Amino acid sequence: xxxxxxxTFGAFLFSVGIYGVLARKNxxxxxxxxxxxxxxxxxxxxxxxxxxxxxxxxxxIFSLFIIAVAAAEVGVGLAIxxxxxxxxxxxxxxxxxxxxx
Amino acid sequence: xxxxxxQFLAAEGGEATEHAIEFGHKAGNVFVEHAWIVLALPFIAxxxxxxxxxxxxxxxSEVGILAMGVASVWSVGLxxxxxxxxxxxxxxxxxxxxxxxxxxxxxxFGLQLDGLTAVMFVVVxxxxxxxxxxxxxxxxxxxRFTWYFTVLNLFSGSMLLLVAAPNLLQxxxxxxxxxICSYLLIGFWWEKRENSDAAIKAVxxxxxxxxxxIIGVFVLFVAAGNTFxxxxxxxxxxxxxxSMFTLTAGCLLLFAGAAGKSAxxxxxxxxxxxxAGPTPASSLIHAATMVTAGIFMIARLFPIFEISEVxxxxxxxxxxxxxxxSALLAMVQEDIKRVLAYSTISxxxxxxxxxxxxxxxxxxxxxxxxxxxxxxxxxGAGSLIHAVHSNNxxxxxxxxxxxxxxxxxxxxxxxxxxxxxxxxxxxxxxxxLTEAFNxxxxxxxxxxxxxxHGASSDWVALLVYGGGVLTxxxxxxxxxxxxxxxxxxxxxxxxxxxxxxxxxxxxxxxLGIMSVLAGLVGMPWWKExxxxxxxxxxxxxxxxxxxxxxGISLLAxxxxxxxxxxxxxxHPAVDPLKKLGWFHTLLVNKxxxxxxxxxxxxxxxxxxxxxxxxxxxxxVLDGAVNGAAAATRALGRGVxxxxxxxxxDGAVNGxxxxxxxxxxxxxFLQTGNVQRYAALLFVGVILLAVLFTRF
Numbered sequence: 001x002x003x004x005x006x007x008t009f010g011a012f013l014f015s016v017g018i019y020g021v022l023a024r025k026n027x028x029x030x031x032x033x034x035x036x037x038x039x040x041x042x043x044x045x046x047x048x049x050x051x052x053x054x055x056x057x058x059x060x061i062f063s064l065f066i067i068a069v070a071a072a073e074v075g076v077g078l079a080i081x082x083x084x085x086x087x088x089x090x091x092x093x094x095x096x097x098x099x100x101x
Numbered sequence: 102x103x104x105x106x107x108q109f110l111a112a113e114g115g116e117a118t119e120h121a122i123e124f125g126h127k128a129g130n131v132f133v134e135h136a137w138i139v140l141a142l143p144f145i146a147x148x149x150x151x152x153x154x155x156x157x158x159x160x161x162s163e164v165g166i167l168a169m170g171v172a173s174v175w176s177v178g179l180x181x182x183x184x185x186x187x188x189x190x191x192x193x194x195x196x197x198x199x200x201x202x203x204x205x206x207x208x209x210f211g212l213q214l215d216g217l218t219a220v221m222f223v224v225v226x227x228x229x230x231x232x233x234x235x236x237x238x239x240x241x242x243x244x245r246f247t248w249y250f251t252v253l254n255l256f257s258g259s260m261l262l263l264v265a266a267p268n269l270l271q272x273x274x275x276x277x278x279x280x281i282c283s284y285l286l287i288g289f290w291w292e293k294r295e296n297s298d299a300a301i302k303a304v305x306x307x308x309x310x311x312x313x314x315i316i317g318v319f320v321l322f323v324a325a326g327n328t329f330x331x332x333x334x335x336x337x338x339x340x341x342x343x344s345m346f347t348l349t350a351g352c353l354l355l356f357a358g359a360a361g362k363s364a365x366x367x368x369x370x371x372x373x374x375x376x377a378g379p380t381p382a383s384s385l386i387h388a389a390t391m392v393t394a395g396i397f398m399i400a401r402l403f404p405i406f407e408i409s410e411v412x413x414x415x416x417x418x419x420x421x422x423x424x425x426x427s428a429l430l431a432m433v434q435e436d437i438k439r440v441l442a443y444s445t446i447s448x449x450x451x452x453x454x455x456x457x458x459x460x461x462x463x464x465x466x467x468x469x470x471x472x473x474x475x476x477x478x479x480x481g482a483g484s485l486i487h488a489v490h491s492n493n494x495x496x497x498x499x500x501x502x503x504x505x506x507x508x509x510x511x512x513x514x515x516x517x518x519x520x521x522x523x524x525x526x527x528x529x530x531x532x533x534l535t536e537a538f539n540x541x542x543x544x545x546x547x548x549x550x551x552x553x554h555g556a557s558s559d560w561v562a563l564l565v566y567g568g569g570v571l572t573x574x575x576x577x578x579x580x581x582x583x584x585x586x587x588x589x590x591x592x593x594x595x596x597x598x599x600x601x602x603x604x605x606x607x608x609x610x611x612l613g614i615m616s617v618l619a620g621l622v623g624m625p626w627w628k629e630x631x632x633x634x635x636x637x638x639x640x641x642x643x644x645x646x647x648x649x650x651x652g653i654s655l656l657a658x659x660x661x662x663x664x665x666x667x668x669x670x671x672h673p674a675v676d677p678l679k680k681l682g683w684f685h686t687l688l689v690n691k692x693x694x695x696x697x698x699x700x701x702x703x704x705x706x707x708x709x710x711x712x713x714x715x716x717x718x719x720x721v722l723d724g725a726v727n728g729a730a731a732a733t734r735a736l737g738r739g740v741x742x743x744x745x746x747x748x749x750d751g752a753v754n755g756x757x758x759x760x761x762x763x764x765x766x767x768x769f770l771q772t773g774n775v776q777r778y779a780a781l782l783f784v785g786v787i788l789l790a791v792l793f794t795r796f
Contacts, residue, residue, distance in 0.1 A: 018783060020781075021776070021779055022776055022779060022780050030247055030776075092778065093774075093775055093776055096773075096775070097772060097773030097774045097775075098773060099773045100771050100772050100773030100774075
């Protein structure tokens with residue numbers, strides 16, 4: 001298998017994630033975009049692991065860690081979003097900007 | 102085996118000095134191995150007495166007695182070890198590096214242990230012990246009792262430091278410490294003006310000699326190739342590496358120091374005035390510490406002095422002048438302590454004379470015997486003064502009746518000083534006279550392999566002999582004058598004197614016994630005796646007895662005693678010596694030497710030089726100082742206004758203002774919009790990525 005395909009796919013996924021994080025107003029969608037970026041990293045790790053034929057499979061192990069961290073992160077993030085919605089009746093990130101100067 | 106302190110220090114201190122740690126066959130002997138205890142004890146005692154003495158039941162005196170007691174026992178042990186050792190001249194060094202200087206040179210600190218040191222240790226420690234015991238009674242109730250004992254023990258410690266010195270720098274340190282302690286003790290009752298004047302006189306007079314001593318030390322230091330180490334200097338001098346002129350100059354400069362410390366003409370004037378101190382302190386000064394320092398120093402450096410005939414002759418001639426002058430002065434004194442003081446000067450001159458003719462062993466033998474009986478005589482005088490509350494012999498008389506113990510011990514001391522067989526002074530005085538006579542009459546005796554080794558010229562030796570016999574006569578005369586006037590006849594004072602307490606008579610009796618017996622170790626018939634214990638200059642030599650010479654000196658002493666007894670037994674109202682007319686006046690006025698110093702040195706300096714210096718001080722120096730102060734103030738004001746207020750405060754304030762202005766703008770970057778932060782974050786990441794990959 002060609003590593004370039006994998007990397008290109010990972011880069012594409014990462015870019016979609018960046019776009020989502022920067023351009024979306026909905027906080028749930030921003031969180032989902034972060035998941036996309038993390039998964040792009042996972043793809044890179046697994047791809048390199050296969051490419052180098054690493055006996056220790058460290059790339060795969062790291063991607064498992066990242067999946068675990070991502071799950072925890074989404075748990076915390078959704079809880080915050082839920083609380084914001086309860087108080088402000090909105091989850092638009094550009095309207096939640098009280099923490100400034 | 103327990104490692105000795107010095108061994109330990111030497112091991113820790115890295116490079117040892119040239120002569121460090123040669124324990125030789127004496128190793129394993131506990132006295133030798135821990136000889137440093139003798140040196141340490143007085144200093145520990147000084148610190149203890151000074152720190153906690155006032156809180157102790159006996160005011161600190163018990164610490165001094167304990168310390169000096171142990172030190173005495175230890176030093177006697179050292180002497181015995183040295184005496185029974187097979188190689189008596191062998192020297193043990195225990196030292197550690199004190200401080201390094203220059204190119205890999207270093208000065209050691211420690212002990213040079215040989216017979217000479219051991220004998221001096223015994224003399225200093227034992228007499229100091231006696232003085233400590235005596236003083237507990239004599240100084241009882243004094244307002245500075247504890248301070249007295251502090252200084253007394255520091256005094257003994259300083260002398261031990263000097264005696265033990267393996268190098269000239271340590272010796273110099275002990276030398277100066279001894280000087281300052283004598284100052285403190287002479288001026289102990291400083292509330293009276295005369296006493297503090299006497300202390301200052303002692304310090305200034307000895308200082309004149311000390312200047313010579315210090316220069317002498319450095320002359321030898323440079324001449325011997327940058328070393329203070331005594332043994333090295335001696336070796337190099339004996340190897341002829343030091344030119345005769347330099348050597349003579351160094352020796353004469355050192356002798357100037359000795360003449361100041363050991364009160365020789367023309368610097369002896371301080372010693373009679375040093376009577377101002379407490380009597381037991383005088384006893385210590387005259388017997389063990391201070392005045393014997395000069396004799397010891399020359400004995401320690403004897404091989405160097407021996408090389409220079411000029412130096413030896415100078416020492417001998419000065420000594421003859423001093424012994425006669427001071428013996429004559431002792432005849433006309435009324436103050437009992439002054440008689441003894443002049444007698445000390447005269448006896449010290451005896452020792453110098455012996456050194457001058459090359460009889461180092463005889464000199465140290467006389468130092469040793471003299472220490473016992475002179476300590477005894479001073480303590481006896483103290484006992485008398487304690488009883489009649491006067492120093493004046495006119496206020497005494499008939500004391501035999503009232504103070505039998507003082508009488509008998511004083512009698513022993515008098516006979517020892519007069520040199521009557523078999524008292525201590527007889528043996529040592531006779532050895533000096535015999536040696537002087539032998540050197541004078543046997544030409545070439547001082548020559549070893551054609552080199553003048555050990556000596557002055559023949560005529561000087563004969564001069565010493567003649568002066569010595571005459572002084573023996575005068576000594577016997579003034580002592581019998583003192584003795585008869587004080588102890589016989591009727592009491593002239595007030596009240597009823599009584600015998601001193603046991604703490605005073607105890608030391609008197611011990612010293613009395615020593616005055617009788619101490620000389621026996623140096624009998625001329627015992628070839629293994631005193632002379633071989635100390636071996637000054639490495640000479641294992643005891644002079645042979647000469648019956649004719651003994652007869653002459655005994656005749657001189659006996660006739661002196663008889664004459665004194667004849668003149669004073671009837672207790673004449675007018676001193677018979679007044680018949681001497683102008684000579685008596687000359688003696689009473691101390692040869693006008695003090696007046697001469699006053700008129701020729703002190704007045705011109707005080708009235709002219711000092712006045713001129715005062716003017717210079719007021720106008721030039723004070724002007725400079727005031728000017729400097731004014732300039733400094735002006736500068737300070739300028740600096741405050743310009744530098745502090747403007748520059749520094751400006752910088753501080755400027756930073757504050759700058760930070761405020763900057764942050765006023767920059768804070769708008771913090772919008773609260775999370776997505777803008779994220780965007781900036783990504784921009785930053787990209788910038789970093791470019792930075793790391795491209796550069």
